[in-house]
Amino acid sequence: MGNAPETKALPLHKLELDPRIIPNRIHAVLYSCGILALFYHHIVRLWNAPTIPSFFIFLTMLVADVVLAFMWAMNQGFRWRPVRRQEFPENLPSVIREESEFPKLDVFICTADPYKEPPIGVVNTALSVMAFDYPAEKISVYVSDDGGSELTLFAFMEAAKFARHWLPFCKENKIVDRCPEVYFASNVVCPLPELKVMYESMRDKIEGVVEKGRVSKELLENDHEQQLFSHWKTGFTQQDHPTILQVLLESKKEMDVTGSYLPNLVYVSREKRKSTHHNFKAGALNVLLRVSGAISNAPLILTLDCDMYSNDPQTPRRALCFLVQPNWRKMLNSNLAFVQFPQQFSQIDKNDIYGCEHKRLYQINPAGMDGLAGPAYVGSGCFFQRRAFYGPPSASREADDPERDTDTITASILQLAQDVASCNYEQRTTWGTKMGLRYGSLSEDLHTGYLMQIEGWKTVFCNPVRPAFLGDAPITLNDALSQNRRWCIGQLEVGFCNHNPLTVGTKHICIPMGFGYGFYAYWAFWSIPILSYGLLPQLTLLSNYPLFPKVSDPRFYLYAYLVLGAYGQDLLDFVLARGGTIQRWWSDQRIWMMRGASSFLFALLQFSLSRIGFSGFGFNVTSKVVDDDQSKRHKLGIFEFGVPSPLFLPPATIAVINLATFIAGLGTTLQKRCFSEMFVQIFISGYVVINSLPIYEAMFLRSDKGKMHIKTTMMALCIAYAVIAASLKF
Numbered sequence: 001m002g003n004a005p006e007t008k009a010l011p012l013h014k015l016e017l018d019p020r021i022i023p024n025r026i027h028a029v030l031y032s033c034g035i036l037a038l039f040y041h042h043i044v045r046l047w048n049a050p051t052i053p054s055f056f057i058f059l060t061m062l063v064a065d066v067v068l069a070f071m072w073a074m075n076q077g078f079r080w081r082p083v084r085r086q087e088f089p090e091n092l093p094s095v096i097r098e099e100s101e102f103p104k105l106d107v108f109i110c111t112a113d114p115y116k117e118p119p120i121g122v123v124n125t126a127l128s129v130m131a132f133d134y135p136a137e138k139i140s141v142y143v144s145d146d147g148g149s150e151l152t153l154f155a156f157m158e159a160a161k162f163a164r165h166w167l168p169f170c171k172e173n174k175i176v177d178r179c180p181e182v183y184f185a186s187n188v189v190c191p192l193p194e195l196k197v198m199y200e201s202m203r204d205k206i207e208g209v210v211e212k213g214r215v216s217k218e219l220l221e222n223d224h225e226q227q228l229f230s231h232w233k234t235g236f237t238q239q240d241h242p243t244i245l246q247v248l249l250e251s252k253k254e255m256d257v258t259g260s261y262l263p264n265l266v267y268v269s270r271e272k273r274k275s276t277h278h279n280f281k282a283g284a285l286n287v288l289l290r291v292s293g294a295i296s297n298a299p300l301i302l303t304l305d306c307d308m309y310s311n312d313p314q315t316p317r318r319a320l321c322f323l324v325q326p327n328w329r330k331m332l333n334s335n336l337a338f339v340q341f342p343q344q345f346s347q348i349d350k351n352d353i354y355g356c357e358h359k360r361l362y363q364i365n366p367a368g369m370d371g372l373a374g375p376a377y378v379g380s381g382c383f384f385q386r387r388a389f390y391g392p393p394s395a396s397r398e399a400d401d402p403e404r405d406t407d408t409i410t411a412s413i414l415q416l417a418q419d420v421a422s423c424n425y426e427q428r429t430t431w432g433t434k435m436g437l438r439y440g441s442l443s444e445d446l447h448t449g450y451l452m453q454i455e456g457w458k459t460v461f462c463n464p465v466r467p468a469f470l471g472d473a474p475i476t477l478n479d480a481l482s483q484n485r486r487w488c489i490g491q492l493e494v495g496f497c498n499h500n501p502l503t504v505g506t507k508h509i510c511i512p513m514g515f516g517y518g519f520y521a522y523w524a525f526w527s528i529p530i531l532s533y534g535l536l537p538q539l540t541l542l543s544n545y546p547l548f549p550k551v552s553d554p555r556f557y558l559y560a561y562l563v564l565g566a567y568g569q570d571l572l573d574f575v576l577a578r579g580g581t582i583q584r585w586w587s588d589q590r591i592w593m594m595r596g597a598s599s600f601l602f603a604l605l606q607f608s609l610s611r612i613g614f615s616g617f618g619f620n621v622t623s624k625v626v627d628d629d630q631s632k633r634h635k636l637g638i639f640e641f642g643v644p645s646p647l648f649l650p651p652a653t654i655a656v657i658n659l660a661t662f663i664a665g666l667g668t669t670l671q672k673r674c675f676s677e678m679f680v681q682i683f684i685s686g687y688v689v690i691n692s693l694p695i696y697e698a699m700f701l702r703s704d705k706g707k708m709h710i711k712t713t714m715m716a717l718c719i720a721y722a723v724i725a726a727s728l729k730f
């Protein structure tokens, strides 16, 4: 810069408080008074219970309301101090003056199964980030293949060739959609038609290989390529194989077709042995942390799921707006662990019937936590400071090498990278406990982000209008429910680890943050009120036993206030969020009830069983394959039941019970003229019936492949019959 007058550094971001903070807090105070009044009513009623069965029914309803109140209180963590941020990547040049001064960026992409996660999709994700609007020689992309599949390696070998054309094309033409599949599927006229042909031939090749299930020799162009696949010989299985590490592109050595640098592209399939536990995705990411540490050691790390392609080439610059210090001299913000972008999805149906958008989890709640210590880590679309993986912000990492500036990846570097990917490397180290991604939870993301905040790290939520990344959401109900069950189990593992959010979290981060994490950790508890409210009012309705105050009773208004207050605020939060519609809110509350009766319930049971020593659980990877028939129904917003899954059984049973009790109950109350006493119960079962319409359709009316499996329908009918018959005995 010499003596040239330095221009003033312009602001990189700004923060403003959400105007809802004050109304939220007033509402919280009033609502808590309502809850207290409700508990008073409960206790009095319990005390005066006339019979033993009614005592237990009242007790169950009390427990259900305690859980609802608990979850409501936890939820206030997100509403306590929501904020909005804005970032100004256009001002970045006033702070980082030269492109050469940009910090290096390592991108981690995880994949685990070439049949559930088609390699062409993984390749698209990788190409979209390699084409970031960022100096290419600063980027290294590491692909972790837990599937240990030659199909995936083949796909990346092809991707490396295609990248030489794709990257300069995107930069020269200032393309915004840098995920090739998305770009070529859009209707824009490609200024370079050969490129489309090239892409399609690559895609056909990759898909052909996947269909065949192996890479045949004819597809490989030379000895070097054949050598890459020499590992896959007899004895090689997904669970048992040596480390395979391949540098497919080496920056500064390899040029694109215009003679510019390319990013590094490294394929890693860590060593797997049947005798060692591999810790699923957390284990995979920790291997990438060490492998990348040996090769490029960038101070910035982006973690991505294999389906989360970049939708905006500016994204790393947006992240930098928070990560660099205003007086930047190769120094990253000292206590900021990560910048989290929301997870957003490309093919969600208009009304989002499965609630896969998870608007609260990915957009509303993070903005709430952002006003406190910062959002939770959600596993993908997150820019970390490497230092955050190695201890608290105060700890210096002098023992480790600084950003590696060697121009070539030497044999000794490769050897080191091989060694750190071996499955015994972590023995007797603090990897997974104090370093890297933390083990012990199927939701490694929540667990890791939470423990980082306990160590004193701050985090930031960045939610630009154009989604930074777009991924695939489940398109069948079974996938959506099993995904939620896995999350729930992982969250319970956080809730019952020795860093309990309610004690440790509230103390070491702050009270509302501890509540927010508690809300996630105990998600599964929701199954208790959802099941209670889905069954008890209905079964008692059958025998005309009133559970709630009658309409003229002042306590009726207490219930009405509590219900409308909670639903109303929820609706408001939802529709005020970007892209929120009433229809989506409706789907969201409906799927919440279904999850309650299936995912949450199963998670609670499985977790409890594992705690008393019965079987553990695995990471069931969500399928990203699109079946045409299913996808057609999904686009029309039709529920996909199809497979016989135990997850459908409780919601189907509850739906049947509610339909029966609603009709019978309505009949008898009209006959006996006790409508006012039974109003709330009729209302609740009617509400469940309306929400269950897609279930009845799938059980009784549909004939397509997505209808409920006959086995499930029959079982649900039998159980419903048994439950109703038993309840009439009381």
Ligand SMILES: O=c1ccn([C@@H]2O[C@H](COP(=O)(O)OP(=O)(O)O[C@H]3O[C@H](CO)[C@@H](O)[C@H](O)[C@H]3O)[C@@H](O)[C@H]2O)c(=O)[nH]1
Binding pocket: 110, 111, 112, 113, 117, 144, 146, 279, 280, 281, 284, 304, 305, 306, 307, 343, 378, 379, 380, 442, 443, 444, 445, 483, 486, 487, 490, 619, 620, 621, 622, 623
């Ligand atoms: O043993 C495994 C299992 C999974 N994965 C990868 O983990 C990612 C997420 O798996 P997916 O089946 O797509 O799960 P989701 O439920 O969609 O993922 C959400 O939930 C996970 C925690 O349960 C987080 O890790 C993810 O980032 C978050 O998007 C994928 O890229 C997988 O390839 C591995 O690398 N190794």
Ligand SMILES: [Mn+2]
Binding pocket: 305, 307, 471, 472, 622
């Ligand atoms: Mn996923």
